Amino acid sequence: MYSEKVMDHFMNPRNVGEIADADGVGTEGNPVCGDIMRIYIKVDEADRITDVKFKTFGCGAAIATSDMVCEMVIGKTIDEALQITNAAVAEALEGLPPNKMHCSNLAADALHKAIADYKERKAKQA
Numbered sequence: 001m002y003s004e005k006v007m008d009h010f011m012n013p014r015n016v017g018e019i020a021d022a023d024g025v026g027t028e029g030n031p032v033c034g035d036i037m038r039i040y041i042k043v044d045e046a047d048r049i050t051d052v053k054f055k056t057f058g059c060g061a062a063i064a065t066s067d068m069v070c071e072m073v074i075g076k077t078i079d080e081a082l083q084i085t086n087a088a089v090a091e092a093l094e095g096l097p098p099n100k101m102h103c104s105n106l107a108a109d110a111l112h113k114a115i116a117d118y119k120e121r122k123a124k125q126a
Helices: 004-011 060-073 078-082 086-092 098-125
Strands: 024-029 036-043 049-057
Touching: 004 060, 024 098, 036 060, 036 098, 049 060, 060 086, 060 098, 078 098, 086 098
Parallel strands: none
Antiparallel strands: 024 036, 036 049
16 A cells, blocks of 8 residues: 555654744645644755754654655755645655545645745845
């Protein structure tokens, strides 16, 4: 049912937690399945993501996609991170069952919301 990569990121997530002084925070949820993801990003002066953490309430696929999206954005610029799609997250995990594809949507959406929050905060400081 799940790939070895999905199981690894579910059983051994690398980026669980929160960043107290995050530069951007994004939350996304699906009321139908109950999955809720919160992504925290830390960004340097060059608009590069230097740290990212997540907290997820949900199934194994939701936890795996949250962790994978974090792995995918560390070291990327904001513009590069915005290019990450839900399909890219699922592909990086070597696929998800069709009934779990919505989990990858949540991960990418939470990331994009964290980036939008970062941009709003940055604009207010200018």
